[in-house]
Amino acid sequence: MDRTLSYFNFSMVPGYIPGGKYMVRVAVRTTGYHSPFGEACFVYAPGVLRQDGTQQPEVIAQRFNATVFPNPYAESFSLDLDSTSEGAVQVRVYDMIGKLLEERSFEASRIELAQFGEKYPSGVYNIVLTQGTNVKTLRVIKR
Known part of the structure; x- marks a missing residue:
């Protein structure tokens, strides 16, 4: 050509x-x-997958979801984690100007036993949960 x-x-x-x-x-x-x-x-050429004998690693969809309750709260709040992974979960709580107020790590199965926010003043807070490559951001209000 x-x-x-x-x-x-x-x-x-x-x-x-x-x-x-x-x-x-x-x-x-x-x-x-x-x-x-x-x-x-x-x-x-595009159009058909190439058969070269190599196998792509199987991708398994991971479930990673969390909720905060009660919201709004008066005394303290808890987190409910729904994850297919058993890896450690890191919890960071920030105020609305981005100041890190609290940072803790938990086994995935034990996070629901933890209480947060007892000493926070009234306001809005961002919670960032990280487990491996999964990240979830939540917002909670203290009355």
Whole structure:
């Protein structure tokens, strides 16, 4: 295929087969003359998944959800965690200007026993829960 532009589409290839393997060599034309062709490389056309014998790692959807209760609260609040992971959970509580007020870590199965916010003044607080790569942000109000 001879093109004056620096790109091509597979649909321009005569006899194009989706998912096909194609050998590509490029020669650059400048001032009316072509340079020697470069080394060939193989490309796979889009349309069909390539079968190369490698297996992609299975991705398992992880459930990670949390709620805060009661909300609003008067004395203290608790967290309810629903997660498929048993990894440690980090809890950070921030005030509305971003100041870190509290930071604690728990086993996933024990977070529901913890109480938070007893000493906070009335206001709105952001809670950031982190477990591995999962992050959940909640907001709670103290009356």
